Amino acid sequence: MRAGRDFGRLETLLAREGYQERPVAVLDLDAFDANAEDLARRAAGTPLRIASKSLRLRGLLDRVLARPEYAGILAFTLPEALWLVEHGARDVVVAYPTAERGALRRLAIFPEALDAITLMVDETAHLDLLLEATSDLRPLSAGRRFRLALELDVSYIPAPGVRFGAFRSPLRTAAQTVDLAREIQARPELALVGLMAYEGHIAGVTDAARTPYGAAVRAMKGLSRPEIAARRAEVVAAVREVAELEFVNGGGTGSIESTAAEDVVTEIAAGSGLIGPGLFDHYRDFAPRPALLLGVSVVRRPSPNVATLLGGGWIASGVPGPDRLPTIAHPTGLTFATQEAAGEVQTPVLGPAAERLRVGDTVWLRHAKAGEPAEHFASYLLVRGDQIVGSQPTYRGEGAVFL
Incomplete structure (x- = not known):
């Protein structure tokens, strides 16, 4: 506490x-509410989307979403997103691609969920699986389309064989991302509405240690931040030539300030900072x-x-x-x-x-x-x-x- x-x-x-x-x-609700307020202060006006996997309590999600600085949920699975919509959620982005055909079929016949849920994709195989799993259920309810977002990989690769960041999306360049955006727009059942880029090697790696390792992490973050900002801006500009994006999501609890400083970012994902777990004792710029x-x-x-x-x-x-x-x-x-x-x-x-x-x-x-x-x-x-x-x-x- x-x-x-x-x-x-x-x-x-x-x-x-x-x-x-x-x-x-x-x-401790006092600590929880103080953390929610501090995250909003750090975001400096950029809306925050709550990462549900960092809470996993509907009551706490509702508590945070009642604050004006917070908007929407970043879910970790499609079944979770469907369950949240059944309980009243109206803006849920699924952070990871899904291969769960049963959940996709449930989504296809659930009008409120089709309006509320955005699925994450990063290759044409995701589009093919989605459409194949629901082919006998089309046309979708009342002319709705599946809402999709692209994930851009923003891991830092300063040299061949050297990588900082999680293995997530294969999309790294504007050309790759635009190609997939065009694939989505060519399929009438699909609508491209968003883009996400999670800088986990900045947001999720502690940097307070006064050791050579800590110094190396701080140096890596300092080199990676401008590269992410430039590439994210380039990709967003290119994709917006193909589709109107409702949101561009970035960041995490550990990178709120630098992510909020990017003009193209419209919302920041955060969640762990509400709880303040043990790993978060070791960041330099926030506590x-x-x-x-x-x-x-x-x-x-x-x-x-x-x-x-x-x-x-x-x-x-x-x-x-x-x-x-x-x-x-x-x-x-x-x-x-x-x-x-x-x-x-x-x-x-x-x-x-x-x-x-x-x-x-x-x-x-x-x-x-x-x-x-x-x-x-x-x-x-x-x-x-x-x-x-x-x-x-x-x-x-x-x-x-x-x-």
Whole structure:
């Protein structure tokens, strides 16, 4: 939670209100709202589109979208997008291409979803699969078309064989992107409405370390930013000769300022900064407040200076390494056992602070990523100040599983 959080008072509050079961996920609404405000400040007037995978709670999505600086959802799968539209969402961009034929068929016969959902594509195979999967359902409801967006790859490749950024779209040049735009416009069932370019090597790579690695990351970002801006502007200008674009999406929590500075960008994707997970403790230019705590129980004392937690093995996705482990928020002075780290069924923690722990005590963790804890909890307990103000079901708690 916020700096200086009194964990004793938090545990007293939970006990007083009858929340004694562990594990428990506690969301600090004060920190969450402060983070939402700070993201909007950093965007300086550019609308923010919420990355749903960083929350995975409809109630929190609604809470953020009620703010005037936020508009629309960036979903991670088409089934999720359809489910969100069924629950009232009216502007959902699916961030990744889909090959789920059943979901595409559901979309084709769902008028509200056809109006609300934009699919991501980056090659003609996506167009072919979409049209083949729905060929017997055409014409679409009331003359509607499938809304599509192109994804431009903006990874940084300063030399052959040297790449910074995720392997996403094959589209890197204006010529490649325009060719696919023309393919879309030539098919009457399709409408090109947007373009997305995610600079993950800037937005998602920490840069605060005062080490040679940290200096190298900062240098890489400094070289990549102008290259992205120039290429994105060139591609957008070229595509707009073929189709009117409703939106140009870019960025992420870690690149809001530089993305907002580009005139062609009409909206910025963000989500993790609302939660402030462990990986976000290590950025140089911004510091979100930790909003989500995960409480687990001590169930064993196998030896002096060792306490064993039940569960706690919530390892973040990505390149395996120590930074994918949870952060131990409280008590301070605990470390993971090198031979076990954080395990699915038990997690030993070591250090003098472990000697003071007793069976039944709570150790508080923070996940390295923002949305992944929601796959392990049916609900989050909502706290404001020193009051419990309710709870909110996760996607899982609502019986929805998408990946």
